[in-house]
Amino acid sequence: MSRITTKSLRLPKRSVRAEHLGYFRFGRIGKHVVLTNDAGEWSQLTPGEFDAFLMGNVEDGHPRFEELRERGFLRADLDLDDMARKIRRKRRYLGHGPHLAVLITTLRCNQSCAYCHASRTDMHRTDTDMSLETARLAVDHAMKTPSPYLCFEYQGGEPTVNFDVLKFCVEYSRERNKQEGKTLDHSVVTNMTYMNQERADWLVANKVLVCTSLDGPESVHNANRPWTGKKAAAYESVVGWMKYFNNKYVEQGLDPELWHVDALMTSTKRSLKAGNQIVDLYVDLGIRNIHIRPLNPFGFATKTWRAIGYSMEEWLGYYERTLDYIIELNKQGVQIMEGTAATFLKKMLTPDDPNFVDIRTPVGSGTGQICYGFDGSIFPSDEGRMVHGMGDSIFKIGDVYNTSFEEAVNHPTVRSIATASYLDTLPMCATCWNAPYCGVRPLHNYMQFGDLFAQRPLTGKCQQHMGIVGLLFKRLANDPDGAVASIFRRWTIDRPRLADET
Numbered sequence: 001m002s003r004i005t006t007k008s009l010r011l012p013k014r015s016v017r018a019e020h021l022g023y024f025r026f027g028r029i030g031k032h033v034v035l036t037n038d039a040g041e042w043s044q045l046t047p048g049e050f051d052a053f054l055m056g057n058v059e060d061g062h063p064r065f066e067e068l069r070e071r072g073f074l075r076a077d078l079d080l081d082d083m084a085r086k087i088r089r090k091r092r093y094l095g096h097g098p099h100l101a102v103l104i105t106t107l108r109c110n111q112s113c114a115y116c117h118a119s120r121t122d123m124h125r126t127d128t129d130m131s132l133e134t135a136r137l138a139v140d141h142a143m144k145t146p147s148p149y150l151c152f153e154y155q156g157g158e159p160t161v162n163f164d165v166l167k168f169c170v171e172y173s174r175e176r177n178k179q180e181g182k183t184l185d186h187s188v189v190t191n192m193t194y195m196n197q198e199r200a201d202w203l204v205a206n207k208v209l210v211c212t213s214l215d216g217p218e219s220v221h222n223a224n225r226p227w228t229g230k231k232a233a234a235y236e237s238v239v240g241w242m243k244y245f246n247n248k249y250v251e252q253g254l255d256p257e258l259w260h261v262d263a264l265m266t267s268t269k270r271s272l273k274a275g276n277q278i279v280d281l282y283v284d285l286g287i288r289n290i291h292i293r294p295l296n297p298f299g300f301a302t303k304t305w306r307a308i309g310y311s312m313e314e315w316l317g318y319y320e321r322t323l324d325y326i327i328e329l330n331k332q333g334v335q336i337m338e339g340t341a342a343t344f345l346k347k348m349l350t351p352d353d354p355n356f357v358d359i360r361t362p363v364g365s366g367t368g369q370i371c372y373g374f375d376g377s378i379f380p381s382d383e384g385r386m387v388h389g390m391g392d393s394i395f396k397i398g399d400v401y402n403t404s405f406e407e408a409v410n411h412p413t414v415r416s417i418a419t420a421s422y423l424d425t426l427p428m429c430a431t432c433w434n435a436p437y438c439g440v441r442p443l444h445n446y447m448q449f450g451d452l453f454a455q456r457p458l459t460g461k462c463q464q465h466m467g468i469v470g471l472l473f474k475r476l477a478n479d480p481d482g483a484v485a486s487i488f489r490r491w492t493i494d495r496p497r498l499a500d501e502t
């Protein structure tokens, strides 16, 4: 995405009438110049309108005057208190503390995915299971968060392999919450290969949210996610269990719009030609939200990159084709949204920030989420645990036996990560038009470039975020009947699905 300067617009510097202008960032997207500000407001101008704006010629009576004034881009009637209120609302998550506690119940897993990041171990390695005592201390630790909402997310390995510990955490935290009075959610991220009826029924009865991985049609899913010792059965299992869960929710009288298995997909080289089929599969299974995620170039993926990897440019081309297909389906009345686009759209089209820990400033590692390893080690996020699993403990911030919650979240490593992801102070990001919507990943930077900061434009996340948000602006700019804007607005609507209010 090229940046524009007064030079590239052929405007002599003295023509810019700064005294007429509010505070804004800008960049060229397609045929338009987009203006953004810290409150997340934006406007798209033609180059001619942008010239007029810079030269102070957008005045009362100009067709864009009211819009630019209301959004704070003009100095005329600029209400700084109102702007401050909007920014405060957008950054409301600051000071809330972690609302996501990732618990690694085991590293054991019966799949061996081509891109695994989870430092998995084989099924006989019971020494990588979390003990009940460690689980109790981890729950106690996480519940010290000042956040009034807390989601326990069970991960692995395959977390259901250590089901007794998962059950214990759900029951024990609910018992403890009778004193704490938080809003609690529980979510298990499972590959479904260790699911059985007893476990499934317990999860449904106890309203534990279920999220799985489904990379696409059978040939794509089974190639990406081989099930050790059971060739070609992973797809059948995951689809079968998704249907089982979804039927059970209906039987229990739960609203299927709110209660259904969520699925995540990771794109490998095989996915790039199968975007539409992947979306069709999700629609057939009744899934309303698909996250088209790129591979992360670390974990097992570094070894398999030549076979499964691609450039970010190739991925963005595939993302654009698939997003357009999803928009087309929506125009035909099919309800499905793309998850990353929806996260950005909430920032662009609503007064709130969705507080998605991976795309915010500062990033949520240690300030929005916290991760407990199977042995009680504490990390700012699951990626920190992964780096530890690879033999580098730089992101370990304590353990549940010796480290208080306050010590963990105030750890110098958490502060460094926050500093390295605070966009207002980062060269390039501070002046980037995408800063109000973006978020950087210092732990990714560390894994790829060896330092927390890296040079953002060289990172995959910068290219991905700029590409996606640029695409959303382009689709909004080329929307004569307002159909795309109305679909995008629908994607920003959240209905609460509270599993446990005790």
Ligand code: SF4
Pocket (backbone or CB within 6 Å): 423, 428, 429, 430, 432, 433, 434, 435, 438, 439, 440, 456, 457, 461, 462, 463, 465, 466
């Ligand atoms: S990471 Fe890239 S897209 Fe995001 S704010 Fe920084 S420069 Fe802009």
